[in-house]
Amino acid sequence: MTFPVEQAADPLAAFAPGMHRLWLEVGFGGGEHALAQIAAHPDTALIACEVFDNGICSLLSHLVPQDHEATAKLPGNLRLWPDDARTLLRRLPDSSLDRLFLLFPDPWPKSRHAKRRFVHPALLPELARVLVPGAAWRVATDDPIYQAWVTEVMGRQSLFEAPPPAAMRPSCWPPTRYETKALRAGRAPLYWTFVRRG
Numbered sequence: 001m002t003f004p005v006e007q008a009a010d011p012l013a014a015f016a017p018g019m020h021r022l023w024l025e026v027g028f029g030g031g032e033h034a035l036a037q038i039a040a041h042p043d044t045a046l047i048a049c050e051v052f053d054n055g056i057c058s059l060l061s062h063l064v065p066q067d068h069e070a071t072a073k074l075p076g077n078l079r080l081w082p083d084d085a086r087t088l089l090r091r092l093p094d095s096s097l098d099r100l101f102l103l104f105p106d107p108w109p110k111s112r113h114a115k116r117r118f119v120h121p122a123l124l125p126e127l128a129r130v131l132v133p134g135a136a137w138r139v140a141t142d143d144p145i146y147q148a149w150v151t152e153v154m155g156r157q158s159l160f161e162a163p164p165p166a167a168m169r170p171s172c173w174p175p176t177r178y179e180t181k182a183l184r185a186g187r188a189p190l191y192w193t194f195v196r197r198g
């Protein structure tokens with residue numbers, strides 16, 4: 001059920017046969033979005049990355065009976081990467097990802113921690129390398145500092161088309177737990193769809 005690192009050069013081989021494309025989610029939290037996506041797109045392979053053990057347990061609790069996590073089989077179109085997504089991204093082949101999700105990333109609001117933010121000028125060439133030309137990179141955040149940061153970083157690059165964000169979640173985006181909490185607290189998320197330039 002864990003994505004085997006040895007398969008990184010040929011990632012679709014780690015999934016059930018018949019997958020037509022590969023998507024990757026960074027920081028799936030409780031897994032609500034990943035589970036909704038694999039159910040809605042059975043012929044799409046999804047690698048779901050999360051470093052937080054409680055998040056991994058939460059996702060597995062929706063799929064397998066308690067105490068059977070180690071032996072249980074995941075759906076054929078889902079594999080987990082229980083580690084930093086960036087270590088996997090570096091191992092994936094060029095133009096191997098058809099979509100990337102970064103939903104409500106940790107904002108690291110202090111400027112001295114800005115280098116830890118996933119949206120970062122230093123990471124953009126790596127993301128552009130693994131994404132197929134025309135592929136979408138969906139990003140959402142409710143944090144005003146991160147919103148300003150995304151606007152600034154994506155406004156200064158040329159690898160992605162970067163239209164302005166939507167103020168409402170597009171209907172084809174499943175919700176996430178963190179988004180629900182943010183909306184309940186009265187915060188105002190923004191939703192970007194960046195497109196890898198060809």
Ligand SMILES: C[S@@+](CC[C@H](N)C(=O)[O-])C[C@H]1O[C@@H](n2cnc3c(N)ncnc32)[C@H](O)[C@@H]1O
Binds near residue numbers: 049083086105106
């Ligand atoms: C604020 S939570 C949002 C979770 C979920 N996307 C949601 O919207 O409910 C951010 C999550 O990203 C995970 N995370 C942060 N950086 C990561 C990375 N580089 N690779 C994988 N997971 C990461 C954290 O452990 C955390 O669970």
